[in-house]
Amino acid sequence: MAPPLANDKWLAGRHFGIVIDAGSSGSRLQIYSWPDPKNEKYNKLADRPPRVEKGTKDDESWVYKVEPGISTLGSDPSAAGAYLKPLVQHAMDRIPPSLHSSTPIFLLATAGMRLLTPEDQAAVLSHSCQFLRSYTRFKIDAPSETLGPCGSSVRIITGEEEGLFGWIAVNYLMDGFTRNKGKGKEKADDESRYPRTTYGFLDMGGASTQIAFEPNVAEDDVKGNGLVDVRLRLLSGEDIHRKVFVTTWLGYGTNQARERYVGQTIQDFQASRTHDLSTTDAGIIPDPCLPRGLELTETPAQSSTAGPHATTSHKLVGTGSFEECVRKSAPLLNKDKPCLDAPCLMDGIHVPPIDFSASHFIGVSEYWYSSEHIFGLGGAYDFSQYERAAVEFCGRDWEGIVKQHEDSSKRNRLGGDGEVVKDGKVVELGVWGPQVEIPRLQMQCFKAAWILNVLHEGIGMPRITDPAEKKLSTGDQVVEQAGKKGLGKPPIFQSLDSVDDVAISWTLGKMVLEASKEVTPLLKGAKPLAPVPSWLLEVRARKTGCHWGPSGRG
Template identity: 45%
Template sequence: MGKRWRWGVILDAGSSGTRLHIYRWQDPAKALKDASYQELHSLPSIATKEKWTKKIRPGISTFGDHPEDVGPDHLQELVEQALRVIPDDKHADTPIFLMATAGMRLLPPLQQRAVITETCSYFRANTRFFLPDCDTHIQVIPGETEGLYGWIAANYLLGGFDDPEGHAHGKNHHTYGFLDMGGASAQIAFAPNATVAEQHGDDLKLLRLRSLNGAPKEYKVFTSTWLGFGVNQARHRYVDALVNEFLIDGEHEVPDPCLPRGLRTTEKGEIVKGKSNKLELVGTGQFDECLRRTHPLLGKDVPCDDEPCLLNGQHVPPIDFDVNHFVGVSEYWHTTHGVFADSRDDTAYDFNTYQKKVLEFCSRRWEDIEMNSGTRKKDHGKDAQEACFKASWLISVLHEGIGIPRLGIEHTQTPGFNISKGVGEAAKEKGFLSPFQAADEIDSVEISWTLGKMVLYAAGQVPPKDNYRLPVGFGSNVKGVPSDFQHAGSNYNATSAIDDDDDWADTAEDIIDHAKSNSTSVFFLFILVFLFIAFFLRKRDRRMRLYGKFNHILRRRRRPGSPRKVSLGLSSLTHKLFGRSSYNYERVLEEGDINQFELGETSSDEGDYSDSSSGAPRLGRSSGLATPKLNAGSFDDPKKHAHPGSAMDRSGLVVRTESRERLFPQMLNAGRRSRAASPTRLKSPLMSPLSEN
């Protein structure tokens, strides 16, 4: 029932802040041993928890002028969180990544390199996490790579990779497209149908994953990014166009059809109250006009050098919306399920319904909107005043830019294709038949590009089949390993041994986490009884080792400065289970003066679980935003080193200690002769060498 875990740490360094993500998956050697048929043909199972994420502001791009401060003033809080969560003995095998996106892309190259260098130095000086190469683990990633990671994450969570038949959309297609929009840029990633992929092969990336049985999973994916097409950058361009067209000399007011009627703001979106001579945007609440004025921002008039193009003259292969069903995250989710959502909403995006809500909201006066108590809070008020422009921009990008059909208005089926029969059973049951659907979480797991990166890394740890030795990663769409191939960064050297006691320690920790969130004491009592019985069925030496590891968990969870009631309270029990020597040994270590002891280099099972230098308590699946979550029901069904050495005291004398209880009684008064030369010790059949654990 146990698992041996692998861990991964990745920091998403965005423009507004840096977010820590911690992921965990089963070691391939252990997973292969217990895997079912379905699991053997699936990608490694990645797990996360909400408390394994943490975000701090602002972004690391703000340290461009003083990169030496990025560690202590920014990264330290996130590093401490990771050290608390991940077991000490796992740190050396845990990769750490920091990947920066839009904000860092705007910095000059010299500032980028300075921040990246300081970040890597800080990680190496303050952690033992696996960081062999700064250039691959700490970097500013292109928007196309960000989009590809997002595509992996979405299809991983939806089940498009592991259940092709259940997610068949027709034409032998079973993956989903991915759309992402932030404040500065927007990304698109999708796998074209077979015909388009053949015609536009040079435009595609070849992505190679690996299922648990070692077989490759290959996909040809198109990915692109539009810089300046995030909502904030689009708003700046929109306001500049309004001012250039409507500002009259001597005046300071400019009409803004994308603001609710009566709302007055500055160019930066700050609400203006009272009279002012500064430039003001005055809301007129005309959403139709708002739509008309956002359309030119798409850049549809920019020359297209390589047909076809979508936005800003950038080439994108033809999209077959019969089989390419897109998942939109970030602003696509917030703009459709934020201000305009209510309790009666279905999770699916419906153009007609959405547009009616937007028209009704954006035609209201700002005073009426303010009456809503939710807008009195700063964040909600900001969302309300920006909602109309964001809705207009989203509609323009989706339907006029990318070309996603308006569900219920435009025909989406190819002749002779019955979508109700062409899709797989999972799609028919779950209802994800539309060309677009916004999402934030799937089964309580956030759709984040960081997950895609970690899926790629975990897949690289799986041993390949003999006939399939090509590496995991992505690059140009050519056979073999192209020159620009980006490896997953991992290898498939499995751990040499699997210790079941690790499994029990992990299981115990998970149960403690569950008990904290479960108010049913009867259930918790049942679990404790079950573990107690199973504990006694194990061999005595294993019980001893397991107790040390379980006690380590409790010590990590105890708040700093709190008494050691747990360890001392179990004294009588541990005396009966393990003997007096085990208890006395632990008590000396906990209560004695550490300066009284000088131990040589030894290796023991308990040593593998020593406390971290941080001294912080260890924390115990979802990293989601505080927005309504979307269940999968809305989609398709988706070393140890033995070094006995000699123990030396400070004077260089050999110190030999041994528990009197382990010696044969006759030997207690055997004189002061060297024990090593004792024939009794060497020949007595009742004596055995002390085993090294």
């Protein structure tokens, strides 16, 4: 495919950026673009950050993915070039050659690469860097003794960074960074011009879960050195600062939580049967977190205490009790773990107090999948609806679920339709689309229970059961912006995968930061400070009070 022509009006003054999201299962290249900030400085968008968009005119070719994950090159790092070539070639074919040298490219690896040894990590990153430098003319950072041969352009990011980039993406899409046009004293250069209208961000993956949010003012004053100072520049040249708390829980994603659950379930079952291990059904364990009648043979990958059955396969048979599943999986939150830096949430991790009367959260990834793909309840979260759908699904017979899946596949319906209600009663649990596979159906009961436990027991979100009771106060601007996005009055929590047909992705947050750097500061003659490398976002760096963003280090 040929790049856009030079006389293409869409291309005029357009800047590009590339992010390769090198995840554990595959690598996804995403091309972003934005109009030249200088051309937009005096238009109606001057009071918001640069307008970051898809990097191609069509809806498909801005993304390109290869499998498996780049971490599989740990045993053969020299294969990095062959692995990356189709990805970067895709970008080279779609971005005009004259703009390659000014287009930054980032290869940012996540969970899979974090599991490799330091030596294998360095080898894969080094060969990847060498290939990008030799095969492309894209903009790449200079070598750094700390970050490696490609600086911050090719590296492994932390879970905290994923959370912060996601927070930026959500609030960018929800117009949370748009400046308030104040009058009189509000025109003073202070935070009164930038009201707190931001959304908290929750991300649930298979291995870990993240939270990022803007605590209240009092918490900023008390523990400001535990926050990240995010700096963005509006098209007008003015800077906005947001103090954001972000942390991650490794092992608290749905897949690893399930592994811990299986290990604990087997251990508890065997401990209860120590008086009689000779019975023929010693390896059969009832599991409330599986639909009724589903049988799975599982070997615990994780176990809190080594024992004779820690690595033995056992047959788990579903009993389909969602309430019991919620109860049995709740201890996995480790809420009894000592808190060394109060206040703490699950696993003894410090998190500032969350004022749910003013804070509203958006959840992505598993929060969306577990709500929408089976239940059809993505979007505004209602505890009663979600619990009822989970109880109904979990209590169903597995053979009936499989039959419905086969029927849905034959009809090739797109997307889950959720509950079908007639005369106030649920008459069908919906029709599942092709994205719903058998493994999802097997684990849906556990994942739904885990989501409930994390939201309400882990994070402390209140269970609002009646929409008429949703009388919590909220800022007028939050209401207004949510209404513009078709979301109505913002609930405490909603699961989303996109806003205005733009996918919510941490890669978008990274590009918003990059585009923000290109805006000329409002103060004439001012020289922007050197950008702070985001490796400072490691957990230990958050405690130092480092400032991170396009304006540099404070």
